[in-house]
Amino acid sequence: MSSSTRITGISSNMDTDKMVTDLMKIEQLKVDRVKKEKTYTEWQQTAYREQASALKAFQSKYFDVLNPEYNLTTSAAFKSFTTSALIAGEKTAKVEIKGTDSISEKNHVINRIDQLATKDTWKANGKVNGDITSSGLYNVNSINSAVAGGNNTFKLAIDGKYKTITFDAITDLDGDADTDIDDFVNQLNTKIKAAFGDEYDGLVTKKNVSGNDELKFEKNGSTISIVGLDNTALTALGIEDGASTGLAVTDKLSDVFGTIAEDLTKFEINGVKISGLTSDMTVKSFMDKVNNSTAGVELSFSSLTKEFTLKSKSEGSVNNIDLSETNTTNFFANHLKIADDANHAKAVNAQVTIDGIAITKSSNNFTVDGVNYILKETHTTGEAINISVEPNVDAIYDKIKEFVTDYNALVEAVSTEISEKRLRDFMPLTDDEKEAMSEDEIKLWENKAKQGILKNDNILSTMLDSMRVALYSKVEGVGLSLSDIGIETSDDYKDKNKLVIDDTKLKSAIENNYKDVVALFSKDSDQGYLLSGADQSKRYKESGLAERLNDIVNNNIRITRDSSGAKGSLVEKAGIDGVADVTSELYLKLYDYAKKIDDMLDVFSDKQEAYYAKFARMETALSKLNSQSNWLTSQLASM
Structure with a gap:
């Protein structure tokens, strides 16, 4: 509608706005009716x-x-059951029972559980970076020489906490009137205990290898590292700078195992090639690659024992692990200390007798006739296990x-x-x-x-x-x-x-x-x-x-x-709410209403302007008539 300001009724003294509004009521009713429909x-x-x-x-x-x-x-929505596994009327934890929607018989008997299914397990036959051992240490002369030259300190780290250890010339500490390596071991342990606490006493031990006395730094569950403040001191001890008992899974394969690129070029487990292996990837990334593959195995590392373990993800002899590829066998044996020996426990199947029928299962978790059995322990003597599975009616x-x-x-x-x-x-x-x-x-x-x-x-x-x-x-x-x-x-x-x-x-x-x-x-x-x-x-x-x-x-x-x-x-x-809508029937109907209202308002405005224009012309005519009347009156008055 027009927003112009009008001054009306000057000559006619008429309320033009009201008259136009009254004249437009019929048009306003038309617009209102469509708005109500919208x-x-x-x-x-x-x-x-x-x-x-x-x-x-x-x-x-x-x-x-x-x-x-x-x-x-x-x-799944109806899988609600009450179950029991009883031996002589008493609950047993040897088996867990669950119902399924295909259950046919409610009562069963487990006569025997002769064997549980196991996973194929390969344990390491040795530690990876398991201890720090000196080499070439035959007598105390080199140690005392280093002390005399002022090269008698090194940094010892236990679980990442460093302390500086200063060792002294070797003297007779054990009272045997002889100066030997035992005295030095006692001295080092005293120094370490003073630096780290009593619980670390005995961290250094002596062992004899081929007639030679050597030092060994080791503590179960702890990572020990040695850093030389002077290489001459470490040389005197027969220990390499940076020696450590710990393998960190964040270490690179090349740092832990040396140059191994050729061992990773063809790496297969259970006939599945593990691709994307590089010598500069971390130990954790390597294990993730193996574990996330379709080989069906899990490789783990214990920071306590510092040993790797390879295990099948599923139970049963069908899931025994195959490491027959030459490069794979060499890598596991040479680097992870895993080889096919006494530390390899092959997987076996579960052997169980249910309702008098002996069956073999590759898993301890299996379903027979709608009853899900989860074997937990063997049961070879005594009364049978009575099984009951009932729908939870309520x-x-x-x-x-x-x-x-x-x-x-x-x-x-x-x-x-x-x-x-x-x-x-x-x-x-x-x-x-x-x-x-x-x-x-x-x-x-x-x-x-x-x-x-x-x-x-x-x-x-x-x-x-x-x-x-x-x-x-x-x-x-x-x-x-x-x-x-x-x-x-x-x-x-x-x-x-x-x-x-x-x-x-x-x-x-x-x-x-x-x-x-x-x-x-x-x-x-x-x-x-x-x-x-x-x-x-x-x-x-x-x-x-x-x-x-x-x-x-x-x-x-x-x-x-x-x-x-x-x-x-x-x-x-x-x-529908939340979904863009430009094609539904009511959307299109509302669109038409909106357009129709806009068109009607345009017509309304034009008609309203037309009425005002007519009244304006009337006011102009009246104004002229009044002027003429006034002129005529003035002429008559002057005669």
């Missing part, structure tokens, strides 16, 4: 989206793979009851929307109408105006009908129906086709027909939902109740398109 359509869009959101919440709770505890489309009943309650709430909400009477005397308010009302009055009015906004909606009515039919149509291959397990539609028409539960009948069905109850809800079809070439009619017949309901929900709120290019019905109608 507002009502916006309310409809919101109402449809609220229904879609409620369906999405229902789907997320009961049909979502990310919520396995409640996902009724899979048997837990499964509670879950089904919760589903029925939520389904009924959904049906109630939708049924109310499509049956609620529309109050046609209440339409959306204009801005002028709202100005004359309080906030409470506006809220009350709009609540009445929104009533029945989805009255007799075909999409929601069809969805409810489809759900009712889906619940009571036979599931192919399942010997039970919903009514057979005590769930039926209420006889009271006021309940709007809600479900009611016969508690006794449902609990009995769970206890005595567990497999069929599970299949009734969770059975799936090999025909994929809307997949190309899939037979949707066959899918419907084969699918359990949960999958059928899930498909119906998807048919309404799906944001992906089917083969004909259509999304879910509610999405096609009104779009």
Whole structure:
């Protein structure tokens, strides 16, 4: 509309603004009517989206793979059992029992557990950088010579904490009237104990190798390093600068094992080539490469024993480790100290007798006739182990009851929307109408105006009908129906086709027909939902109740398109919250309303300007007439 400032009625003394406003009322009514239609359509869009959101919440709770505890489309939601393993009526920890959805018999007997399955295990036959040992130390002369020359200090680190150790000339400390290496060992231990504490006493020991006395620095669980402040001092001790007892997994392979590039060019375990190995990678990266490969093994290192261990990830003789590749065998034997010797414990299979039948399993965790056995200890003498597996009737009943309650709430909400009477005397308010009302009055009015906004909606009515039919149509291959397990539609028409539960009948069905109850809800079809070439009619017949309901929900709120290019019905109608929407029916309708209102406002403005122009011309004419009248009057007066 025009925002120009007008001065009107000067000559006519008429209230031009009021007259134009009155003349424009019919045009304003036209604009207001379209605005109300637009507002009502916006309310409809919101109402449809609220229904879609409620369906999405229902789907997320009961049909979502990310919520396995409640996902009724899979048997996992019904896996609740009470189990026992008893010897002479007492609980035993020799076996753990779990139920599965395919359980057939509830009671079994484990007669014997002769052998547990083990993993193929290769332990190292030696430490990697396990100790610090001197070399070439035959007498005390070199040590005393170093002390005399002032070269008698070195840095000793225990678990990264450095202390400077100063050693003295060797004298007779042990009282045997002889100066020997034992005296020096005693001296060093005294110095180390003073520097690090009493618990480190005895860190240095003497050993004799081929008739030669040598020093050894070692403490289990600790990493010891030596750094020379003067190389002459370390030479006198017969120890290399930088000597360490520890292998850090952050060290490079080349630093720990020397030049090994050629050993990594063809590295295979169990016939699987471990690629990407280089001599400058860290020990941890090397182990990660091995462990993350498909070789099915786990390589570990103990900082306490400073030894490597190679173990199969799975139990059983079928998973024994093959290190036959030459380069691989050499690397494990020469560098990791792992070789096929007495430290190799080959994997064996589990040997167990169940219900009088001896069976062999490659794992201690296996399932027979729907019962999951996890063997923990052998059992070769005494009474048999009695096994009992029963569905947890109350837990499964509670879950089904919760589903029925939520389904009924959904049906109630939708049924109310499509049956609620529309109050046609209440339409959306204009801005002028709202100005004359309080906030409470506006809220009350709009609540009445929104009533029945989805009255007799075909999409929601069809969805409810489809759900009712889906619940009571036979599931192919399942010997039970919903009514057979005590769930039926209420006889009271006021309940709007809600479900009611016969508690006794449902609990009995769970206890005595567990497999069929599970299949009734969770059975799936090999025909994929809307997949190309899939037979949707066959899918419907084969699918359990949960999958059928899930498909119906998807048919309404799906944001992906089917083969004909259509999304879910509610999405096609009104779009969905949080998803870009430029093609839904109501979006396009609202777009047309907005454009129509803009066009009407342009026409309104033009017509209003035309009225003002006419009144302006009238004022001009009156002004001229008044001027002429005044002139004539003045002429007559002068005669």
